[in-house]
Amino acid sequence: MTATLLDGKATAAEIKDELRIRVKALAERGITPGLGTVLVGADPGSQAYVNGKHRDCAEVGIASIRRELPADATQQQVDDVLAELNADPACHGYIVQLPLPAHLDTQRVLELIDPDKDADGLHPVNLGRLVLGYDGPLPCTPRGIVELLRRHDVALRGATVAVVGRGNTVGRPLGLLLTRRSENATVTLCHTGTLDLASHTRAADIVIVAAGVPGLLTADMINPGAVVVDVGITRVIGADGKGRYTGDVDPEVAETAGALVPMPGGVGPMTRAMLLTNVVERAERG
Numbered sequence: 296m297t298a299t300l301l302d303g304k305a306t307a308a309e310i311k312d313e314l315r316i317r318v319k320a321l322a323e324r325g326i327t328p329g330l331g332t333v334l335v336g337a338d339p340g341s342q343a344y345v346n347g348k349h350r351d352c353a354e355v356g357i358a359s360i361r362r363e364l365p366a367d368a369t370q371q372q373v374d375d376v377l378a379e380l381n382a383d384p385a386c387h388g389y390i391v392q393l394p395l396p397a398h399l400d401t402q403r404v405l406e407l408i409d410p411d412k413d414a415d416g417l418h419p420v421n422l423g424r425l426v427l428g429y430d431g432p433l434p435c436t437p438r439g440i441v442e443l444l445r446r447h448d449v450a451l452r453g454a455t456v457a458v459v460g461r462g463n464t465v466g467r468p469l470g471l472l473l474t475r476r477s478e479n480a481t482v483t484l485c486h487t488g489t490l491d492l493a494s495h496t497r498a499a500d501i502v503i504v505a506a507g508v509p510g511l512l513t514a515d516m517i518n519p520g521a522v523v524v525d526v527g528i529t530r531v532i533g534a535d536g537k538g539r540y541t542g543d544v545d546p547e548v549a550e551t552a553g554a555l556v557p558m559p560g561g562v563g564p565m566t567r568a569m570l571l572t573n574v575v576e577r578a579e580r581g
């Protein structure tokens with residue numbers, strides 16, 4: 296068997312087409328949605344991600360507000376940029392690119408973002424809203440995964456899902472999202488303390504791997520025909536000495552799975568599309 300590939304890039308393009316129409320409707324009300332990005336330091340990977348976000352904005356008609364600070368920026372400098380974006384009416388939502396340099400307090404930074412401008416959905420208030428089932432911006436990667444599965448008619452209601460990884464940006468909030476009444480999936484959240492990982496992944500209709508461990512999920516660990524989602528993105532140095540990104544799913548899984556969300560071309564583009572969606576939603580609220 297060869298898995299059907301669920302194309303995140305094509306689905307993200309579809310979502311961007313829909314957003315373009317919503318942005319036009321906002322323009323008629325005199326509103327231009329604005330996304331802010333805060334980048335501290337010059338990590339080439341982070342720079343590339345942030346550039347991608349601004350390119351996405353230009354494609355759908357969202358204004359970009361870009362703030363860059365040097366790698367040795369003080370906590371006060373970062374605090375000041377956040378205060379400025381919180382006060383800027385042209386900025387409907389913004390993100391602080393993670394990871395931050397180690398001398399900065401990430402928790403403090405995330406808590407200083409106005410929860411109503413939190414385009415990533417990672418502010419503690421918004422994660423709390425997700426726990427409680429209240430309205431608020433949703434974390435982009437979990438939301439992108441649910442949206443991609445929905446648009447490919449992968450049923451979540453009644454499905455058993457193994458989520459591998461309990462990180463704050465993917466695994467943990469994804470478990471919360473999938474177990475909402477509106478999704479009604481049954482989730483097993485696996486992590487480094489899980490004793491027999493394969494017993495959980497084999498029992499699942501859907502396996503979502505967000506552990507950051509290249510090749511962690513192998514073909515023998517899934518039920519043939521299962522839907523597999525690769526969220527891993529780890530920079531490795533190939534045999535040719537060049538850096539490249541690799542996922543958490545062993546390529547052989549494509550022979551056994553029923554459907555596969557690949558990396559690249561899967562969750563990454565969907566994450567970016569959900570960031571834009573969060574900003575347009577913030578702007579629509581006025």
Ligand SMILES: Nc1nc(=O)c2c([nH]1)NC[C@@H]1CN(c3ccc(C(=O)N[C@@H](CCC(=O)O)C(=O)O)cc3)C=[N+]21
Pocket residue numbers: 344347390391392393394415435528558559560561562563564566567
């Ligand atoms: N505050 C914050 N929010 C984030 O959302 C955030 C972050 N910090 N720090 C880093 C991670 C990583 N991340 C990616 C998003 C899209 C792709 C993506 O679109 N990747 C393409 C390949 C690269 C490309 O085509 O540009 C793909 O998977 O097909 C990758 C990585 C967001 N992150």
